[in-house]
Amino acid sequence: MSGSFLVDSHAHIQGEEFSDDIDGVIQRAKQAGVEKIVVVGGAGDLASNQRAVALARSHDGLFATVGMHPHDAKAVSEEELAQLRELAKDSKVVAIGETGLDFYYNHSPREIQMKIFRRFIGMARATELPLIVHDRDAHREIAELLLAEGERKLRGVIHCFTGDYQAAKAFLDLGFYISFSGIVTFKNAAPLREVAQKLPLDRIFVETDSPYLAPVPHRGKRNEPAFVRLVAETIASVREMPLEDLIHATSQNAHALFGI
Numbered sequence: 715m716s717g718s719f720l721v722d723s724h725a726h727i728q729g730e731e732f733s734d735d736i737d738g739v740i741q742r743a744k745q746a747g748v749e750k751i752v753v754v755g756g757a758g759d760l761a762s763n764q765r766a767v768a769l770a771r772s773h774d775g776l777f778a779t780v781g782m783h784p785h786d787a788k789a790v791s792e793e794e795l796a797q798l799r800e801l802a803k804d805s806k807v808v809a810i811g812e813t814g815l816d817f818y819y820n821h822s823p824r825e826i827q828m829k830i831f832r833r834f835i836g837m838a839r840a841t842e843l844p845l846i847v848h849d850r851d852a853h854r855e856i857a858e859l860l861l862a863e864g865e866r867k868l869r870g871v872i873h874c875f876t877g878d879y880q881a882a883k884a885f886l887d888l889g890f891y892i893s894f895s896g897i898v899t900f901k902n903a904a905p906l907r908e909v910a911q912k913l914p915l916d917r918i919f920v921e922t923d924s925p926y927l928a929p930v931p932h933r934g935k936r937n938e939p940a941f942v943r944l945v946a947e948t949i950a951s952v953r954e955m956p957l958e959d960l961i962h963a964t965s966q967n968a969h970a971l972f973g974i
């Protein structure tokens with residue numbers, strides 16, 4: 715591997731989709747050159763966050779984050795926010811998230827999504843941890859909230875980015891990184907590949923968002939961290955650069971943000 719390894723910067727492998735074969739999943743990731751995996755909390759409830767931290771604690775190369783997905787914002791209590799903040803003190807926790815806004819599905823009312831997002835921005839500032847942001851059809855509102863609440867002291871990443879270059883540029887200007895998932899490999903994603911081609915190399919992340927969004931040729935099946943290599947291959951190819959260099963750069967970026 716000539717010293718370069720991949721980082722899957724966003725995977726929900728603490729869920730029941732992986733409970734039968736988690737060791738195999740981690741093993742296959744290692745075989746694919748994925749040495750580090752960020753296990754992202756926020757897929758549902760407090761228990762999923764606790765499982766993310768427990769999984770990270772029991773494996774070298776695994777790290778955790780704590781948060782609540784915007785889909786679930788309406789169900790988040792003050793008590794849970796307090797417990798998440800406690801959980802964030804664990805030495806294996808490297809970020810707050812995922813959090814953000816999803817104005818496509820609107821599973822929680824928009825005002826409540828914004829209220830909870832503000833709380834997590836506050837938690838990121840209080841803990842001095844970076845933020846992992848979910849953005850679906852809410853680029854402008856997210857950029858405004860990051861600016862208003864973050865006062866340019868926030869660091870973080872917009873995960874599973876699906877916006878255009880202009881939206882990406884607004885987040886770069888706020889000091890954020892942009893993370894690409896398996897969507898960048900999809901046949902109809904030419905505009906997104908163009909964004910991946912144009913962004914500065916020192917601001918790009920790769921992720922799987924497992925178990926969702928498996929890249930081609932696994933589209934529609936369960937995703938797993940080993941497949942982050944396919945995301946990296948696609949971006950290296952559109953940038954017409956050696957895969958090794960893309961892998962090296964994205965791992966450096968993850969190191970710079972998460973300290974991993």
Ligand SMILES: [Zn+2]
Nearest residue numbers: 812848873874
């Ligand atoms: Zn997300």
Ligand SMILES: [Zn+2]
Nearest residue numbers: 724754812923
């Ligand atoms: Zn996610």
